[in-house]
Amino acid sequence: MYRHRSENLAENLPKSSSNALALPGPRSFAPVPRTPRLSRSMIEISEFGKDYGEFTAVGSISLKIEAGEMFGFIGPNGAGKSTTIRYLATLLKATRGDATVNGYSVNKDPMNVRRSIGYMPDDFGVYDGMKVWEFLDFFAVAYKIGRSQRKQVIMDVLELLDLGHKRDDFVNGLSRGMKQRLCLAKTLVHDPPVLILDEPTSGLDPRARIEVKALLKELRRMGKTVLISSHILSELADCCSSIGIIERGELLMSGPIDNVYRQIRRNRQVDIRFNGQVEAGVSILRSCPELRDIEILGDRVLVELEADDQQLAEIMNRLVQGGVSMRSFNDKEPTLEDVFMMVTKGLVT
Numbered sequence: 001m002y003r004h005r006s007e008n009l010a011e012n013l014p015k016s017s018s019n020a021l022a023l024p025g026p027r028s029f030a031p032v033p034r035t036p037r038l039s040r041s042m043i044e045i046s047e048f049g050k051d052y053g054e055f056t057a058v059g060s061i062s063l064k065i066e067a068g069e070m071f072g073f074i075g076p077n078g079a080g081k082s083t084t085i086r087y088l089a090t091l092l093k094a095t096r097g098d099a100t101v102n103g104y105s106v107n108k109d110p111m112n113v114r115r116s117i118g119y120m121p122d123d124f125g126v127y128d129g130m131k132v133w134e135f136l137d138f139f140a141v142a143y144k145i146g147r148s149q150r151k152q153v154i155m156d157v158l159e160l161l162d163l164g165h166k167r168d169d170f171v172n173g174l175s176r177g178m179k180q181r182l183c184l185a186k187t188l189v190h191d192p193p194v195l196i197l198d199e200p201t202s203g204l205d206p207r208a209r210i211e212v213k214a215l216l217k218e219l220r221r222m223g224k225t226v227l228i229s230s231h232i233l234s235e236l237a238d239c240c241s242s243i244g245i246i247e248r249g250e251l252l253m254s255g256p257i258d259n260v261y262r263q264i265r266r267n268r269q270v271d272i273r274f275n276g277q278v279e280a281g282v283s284i285l286r287s288c289p290e291l292r293d294i295e296i297l298g299d300r301v302l303v304e305l306e307a308d309d310q311q312l313a314e315i316m317n318r319l320v321q322g323g324v325s326m327r328s329f330n331d332k333e334p335t336l337e338d339v340f341m342m343v344t345k346g347l348v349t
């Protein structure tokens with residue numbers, strides 16, 4: 001069962017594993033099928049492609065997401081994120097390729113895939129004229145959860161999503177943030193091992209986004225495998241264990257977030273503040289073969305270098321040995337936005 005959490009979602013999340021939300025125990029309803037073969041990959045996409053008539057929305061995508069990972073699917077508008085996600089959610093037929101979710105083939109065994117996932121679409125709808133608990137009850141019935149357990153399950157997910165106090169309210173009276181949380185609650189009703197969330201934070205204010213993000217981290221701690229797409233890159237940076245960058249229907253890069261950062265680490269931006277002697281410093285920098293770009297802003301110089309750690313240390317040495325005095329030499333850590341820009345510009349492959 002999902003254990004109770006109260007009041008403010010972000011502030012009241014358990015801090016230690018001893019407080020962590022209990023993993024739901026075995027239930028007699030909505031049997032989530034066991035993985036039919038020994039496989040660590042909870043989601044495995046093999047050369048999936050989708051055409052709409054002459055138009056290719058997704059060319060050929062292959063990727064693996066291991067159990068317990070939170071995978072961030074990043075790409076500009078029209079890149080093919082929702083198409084891929086809708087395919088995994090069994091709502092769309094592939095033109096080519098296959099995928100497995102929880103070990104089940106999306107093409108051949110969609111029923112078991114559906115039982116294995118909680119899916120939140122980007123344009124989720126909630127039914128008017130229904131109360132919050134009725135909305136969840138509707139899905140609980142659809143997942144064949146027995147009458148005796150439904151009440152408790154609904155209470156549990158409402159508490160988890162900080163909506164317990166809205167149980168008897170009408171859905172259409174909820175704020176957008178609450179509706180979004182209710183939709184997330186819906187994905188958890190049958191306790192699926194995999195969550196597929198298409199832009200779950202879109203349209204939310206910053207506070208509501210923080211709350212949803214805190215919840216996502218909690219779900220990851222509970223061992224769920226989560227695939228999440230978002231435009232807010234920074235949001236994914238501290239949630240996700242791995243990312244995939246998609247553009248024009250092709251996956252440009254994917255892997256553990258640390259590896260992705262490491263790969264782009266050679267393209268670095270360094271912010272140098274000279275103590276006078278700017279010209280001498282700039283002339284040394286211009287003589288470095290690693291230099292790609294330079295911008296001079298008074299005694300501050302921004303440089304783009306293609307250099308590994310060793311080469312960067314040598315450039316610094318050259319400046320020091322050239323008698324140039326510096327107040328700071330700041331090797332900027334790449335952000336997820338930097339990664340995204342570099343990958344989509346084709347600067348990193």
Ligand SMILES: Nc1ncnc2c1ncn2[C@@H]1O[C@H](COP(=O)(O)OP(=O)(O)OP(=O)(O)O)[C@@H](O)[C@H]1O
Pocket residue numbers: 052055057075076077078079080081082083084122
């Ligand atoms: N039913 C459809 N018929 C024709 N083209 C479609 C259809 N659905 C999607 N497309 C096209 O496929 C491409 C990929 O769309 P998709 O919705 O997967 O992108 P996305 O990455 O999710 O974008 P966004 O972030 O804007 O939601 C787009 O060019 C879109 O216009």
